[in-house]
Amino acid sequence: MRTPDRPTIADVAATAGVGTGTVSRVLNGGVNVRESTRLKVLEVIKRLGYRPSHLAAALSRGSARTVAILVPHLTRPSTVARLAGALAVLDEQRYDTIVCNVDTREQRDHHLAALTARHRADGVIVVSIYLDKQHLEAFHRGAIPLVTVDAVAAGVPQTIIDDMAGGRLATAHLLELGHRRIGFVGDAIPRGEPDLGFTSSRRRLLGYRRELAAAGIDPDPELVRLGPHGPAVAAELADQLLRLPDPPTAIFAASDTQAMGVLSAAERRGFPVPGKLSVVGFDDIESAALLNLSTVRQPLEHSGGEGARRLCALLHGAKVRPIRQQLPLRIVRRSSSARPGLDLPGGGPSHLFAADASRMPDERGRSRSHAFRRVSDIRLGGQNACRMEWVA
Amino acid sequence: MRTPDRPTIADVAATAGVGTGTVSRVLNGGVNVRESTRLKVLEVIKRLGYRPSHLAAALSRGSARTVAILVPHLTRPSTVARLAGALAVLDEQRYDTIVCNVDTREQRDHHLAALTARHRADGVIVVSIYLDKQHLEAFHRGAIPLVTVDAVAAGVPQTIIDDMAGGRLATAHLLELGHRRIGFVGDAIPRGEPDLGFTSSRRRLLGYRRELAAAGIDPDPELVRLGPHGPAVAAELADQLLRLPDPPTAIFAASDTQAMGVLSAAERRGFPVPGKLSVVGFDDIESAALLNLSTVRQPLEHSGGEGARRLCALLHGAKVRPIRQQLPLRIVRRSSSARPGLDLPGGGPSHLFAADASRMPDERGRSRSHAFRRVSDIRLGGQNACRMEWVA
DNA sequence: GTGAAAGCGCTAACAC
DNA sequence: GTGTTAGCGCTTTCAC
Secondary structure, three states: OOOOOOHHHHHHHHHHHHEEEEHHHHOOOOOOOOHHHHHHHHHHHHHHHHOEEEHHHHHHHOOEEEEEEEEEEOOOHHHHHHHHHHHHHHOOOOOOEEEEEEEEEHHHHHHHHHHHEOOOOOEEEEEEOOOOOOHHHHHHHHOOOEEEOOOOOOOOOOEOOOOOHHHHHHHHHHHHHHOOOOEEEEEEOOOOOOOOOOOOHHHHHHHHHHHHHOOOOOOOOOHEEEOOOHHHHHHHHHHHHHHOOOOOOEEEOOOHHHHHHHHHHHHHHHOOOOOOOEEEEEEHHHHHHHHOOEEEOOHHHHHHHHHHHHHHHHHHHOOOOOOEEOOOOOEEEEOOOOOOOOOOOOOEEEEOOOOOOOOOOOHHOEOOOOOEEEEEEEEEEEEEEEEEEEEE | OOOOOOOOOOHHHHHHHHHHHHHHHHHHHOOOHHHHHHHHHHHHHHHHOOOOOOHHHHHHOOOEEEEOOOOOOEOOOHHHHHHHHHHHHHHOOOOEEEEEEEHHHHHHHHHHHHHHHOOOEEEEEEEEOOOOOOHHHHHHHHOOOOEOOOOOOOOEEEEEEEEEEHHHHHHHHHHOOOOOOOOEEOOOOOOOOOOOOOOOOHHHHHHOOOOOOOOOOOOOOHHHHOOOOOHHHHHHHHHHOOOOOOOOOOOEEHHHHHHHHHHHHHHHOOOOOOOOEEEEEOOOOOHHHHHHOOEEEOOOOHHHHHHHHHHHHHHHOOOOOOEEEEOOOOOOOOOOOOOOOOOOOOOOOOOOOOOHHOEEEEEOOOOOOEEEEEEEEEEOOOOEEEEEEEOO
C-alpha cells in the first residue's frame, strides 16, 4: 500500500468533529447543513488543504462525467474546428473531455481498443474516422454510448454532410460560370500506408463527376489528380494539371487546404487567379476568407457541437433522432472563381487578399465589422505606442 | 443505490470459479496464473462482456494516469501545434489527457479552480496563459504537479522562448535589408475585455524597439499599432500604417496570423510585397511557408512535447532542470521581405505562393521533397481516375 | 498458483 | 441537521 499522504474526507470529518456524511454534504451543494457547521467544515478543509478525490467521488456516485473524443490529424484546421465545437458544448454540460489524437491506423486501433475494452469514458465521439464492423461491434457489445461526426456508421447517431452534394455544388458553381474543363485535386491513400478511412474526398469527386455528366461533359481522367492530403502534394498535382497541353480553366480541390496548394501552383505557373484559373475549395476554414477562396462551406464547429450534444442526450438516456443528422452545405462565392477567359493584359492584380478585410472572420468564426479609434498614446514598455480601441 | 447492471470483477470471478484476485492478475499482465486458469478467466470475461472500471482500478491503485492541459484559443494554429506536441508525448507515456479550452478569463478561472480544488488530474500543463499569484498559490498548496509552456511563472518548470530576442531578430532582419521605417502590428487588450494574460506580443514589441534603438533609429509611435488578436484587425491596423503620409517600408507583425492580415492590407492598398512593403511574422505556422512569409520560427510542437515530458518527469518524482527551459528561435527568410525600393514597374508578380511548393511542409511539419509517378488509371467510384503514387 | 479480505476515498441511505 | 455505515469495483497483501 501507498503511504497515506493527502488528507481524506475522514481526516476532515475528524478534525472538524463531524461525520464524513456532513463533510460530503458541505462539498456537494451544502444542503441540510447548519451554516455554522458548514463554515467550520469549510475552514478545516482550507486549513488541511483537503482536495476531494474525483476518482473516489465518481466511483461512489457511479459516473465520472467524462467523455472521450477521437480525432484524426488534430492539426488540420477542419479537425480543430470540430474539436473546439465539441469541447464548448461538453464544457457547458460539465463533462470532462479526454482527447485522443490519431494519425495512423495503429493509433486509431489502440485508442479504440482502450476505450472499448475498459470503462474509461461514459461515452465516445468519433470524428472523421471510419469505423469498421469490428469497431462498431466492440462498442455495441460494451453498450458504450457512441456518436460520430463526419463519419457514417450503421446504427450510430451521426452528424454528417452530403459530400457528394457538396461536390456537385462546387462543380455546378464552376459550370455556371462557364467552365467546361474543370480539374479535380483530392486525396488518395498513399501506397502501403492505408489511412484512417477518410471517404469525403472520394465522395466529393463523385459529385464532381455526376455534375459534369449532368451537364453533358465527357469526363477526362487526366483532369483528376489524387495524392496524400496536404498543400504541398496538392500543389504538385495542380502543377501537373497546369502543365497539360490543354490545361483546365478551373480546379475544384477536395479541401481548402488543398485549394491553397492549388493557388500556390497557379502562382508559380503564372496562371492568374481567377483570370486564367478559377479555384474552388471545400470546408470554408478561416484562411479561406483571408485568401478569398471560393469554397463549399460546411458547419465545422457546429458539427462538433452537435455531436457532443447528441452524445449528451444519449448519456441522459434519451433517444437521439434522427440517427443521421445532415448539416447544410452552401457555396461561398469569393474572388478565386470567375468566368473563364477573364485574363487581363498584364495579369491584373491577384485576387488574393483583395477583399474587404474588415469582413473577415476573426476568432472562432465570429464575423466582425470594425471601427477603430485612436484612444491615446499610451506608454508600453517604457515607450509610447498608439493604442487603438476597437468598437463593435 | 443504482441498479446493478454491468458485470463486475466479482461476477467474473464467481462465474469462472476463481477469486477476484486471480481475475485481477489476469487483467494486469497475467503473471503467476496458470495458463488454463488464465484462459478460462479470459473466456468468461468475453462471454460476460466484462469491462474493468478504470475508475475503480485507478482509485485502488492510487493513480489515474491522467493529466489536464489548459490551452487558450484552441483554434489558433500555434495553440493546436503545441497541443498536438503535448498529446503525442502523453500518449506515448500512456497518460490520458483532459483538454480544457479557454477563451475568456471566466473560463480560465473556472477550469483552474476545478483543477486545483479537486484532485482531478495527476498533473497540469498550462499553455500560453498567465498565472497570477493566486493561481500559483492554489497549485502550490495542493502540491499539484504543474508545468507551463509559453508562459513564465515563478518557481514552475516552464518551456518558453525569448520573445524579446525574437522581436529583435525580426527587426534586425529588416534593418539588415536596409529598412529604416519599420511598422509594428501586435496585440492589445480590448477595452473592458481583459485577455488571458498573453504577454508575448508586448515583449516582441520591446525587442523591436530595442533593436531600432540599437540601430540609432528614433522610434515613431505612429508606426506601432495594437489591437485585438486576429487577421482582420491586423489588416485594419496595417491599413492605417499604409495610409500614413510617410508609410513604413516594412511591417513586423507579432504573429503569423496577424502577418496574414498585413499581407491582406498590402494587397488591398496596392503595396506589392516585397516590392513596396516587406512583411515579417512570428511563429512559422504551416501557412507561413505556403504564403512565403518571412518569420521568426519558434518550435511550437516541440514546446508542447517538452512541457509534457517535463510534467511526466515531475510525476515520476524527478527534479526538472532547468526550471526555465528556453527554446531556440531563428529567422526564416522567405520572399515576403526584401530590400526596400525594389518595386518593379507593373508591380511584378506577387511573392505570394511563389516559392517552390515541393519544399513546403505537409502534415505536422514534416518537410517533404516530392516525386510523383503516375501509377495507373484506377477505377474510383465507377470511373477512371489518374492515381499518383507518391515517392519519398 | 490461488482465495480471502482489507483497503482506496467517497456518496447516499438510514436512523436518530 | 447529523453520524453511521454499507457499498462503488478494483488492487494487493498475506496465508495457504
